[in-house]
Amino acid sequence: METLKVSQITKKYGRQTILDDISLTIHPGKIYGLLGRNGAGKSTLLNLIVNRILPTSGTIKLGNDEINDNDAALTQFYLMSEVSLYPKHVTLKQMWEMADLSYGSFNFNRARRLLKEFDIQDENVKLSNLSTGLQTAAKLIVALSVNANYIFLDEPILGLDANHRDVFYQELLKAYEENIKTYVLSTHLIEEIQQLVEHVFILDNKKMVVDADVEDLLDEMFVISGPAMLVEEYVKDQNVLGTRDLAGIKTAFVRGVLSETKAIPDQIKIQHPDLQQAFVYLTNK
DSSP states (O other), X not given: OOOEEEEEEEEEETTEEEEEEEEEEEOTTOEEEEEEOTTSSHHHHHHHHTTSSOOSEEEEEETTEEOTTOHHHHTTEEEEOSSOOSOTXXXXXXXXXXXXXHHSOOOXXXXXXXXXXXXOXXXXXXXXXXXXXXXXXXXXXXXXXXXOSEEEEESTTTTOOHHHHHXXXXXXXXXXXXXXXXXXXXXXXXXXXTTTOSEEEEEETTEEEEEEEHHHHHHTEEEEEEEHHHHHHHHTTSOEEEEEEETTEEEEEEESOOOSSSOOOTTOEEEOOOHHHHHHHHHOO
């Protein structure tokens, strides 16, 4: 598989800038998270990558080749999103046949097994006759069975209940282990994907604000809590992203290297955040 490179992409609609000078590299064989608040441009970025819309400026390349009108490159990309690409009355089996026609070698056996895992009884049922959650499941079945090297999942758990979300996470890992592909997940349920993703991109205010391995990002971030005066003194001169006060206890969120010479009072607790906490403070400015 070749590396996917997005270079200085800007997208505007008239005078409104949706994405501003976005660059990122997606290496083969990894699971990525694409995070951002509502309106941050996540869906726009994914649609740009798969050439559903065109950038105002910048380039997107797979290996050395630009993806614009490049059928050979684009057949390596599959985007599952809330917006349905299928006719209103298409059946699930017809969805599979369409994916097989477009990409070849669709895994019909996996798709039929996943039907049972998601509690869908019949491959001949129409997509429009399913509930919102099961429509999402039907689209996920295609995404996990399609013959594409890069799978982009935009809000892949919309409407899924807790049991079916767990099925999706387990089946994603199983598909990944059986045939190493590249997955990019864009979702609001950050806590649930922390154990899945290796690398995270965070969009905020039209810009890319984080492009880092999850482990490295969390290692350089700290949640420091304790009596307000002690915390204020300890985090003085640190890169404090935000604070919270409750009943005399202050919690400070810090990014960067903590002082090795400053003594840590016994009443202060220091720990690393989870990905959800990190996201909130990095985008809550």
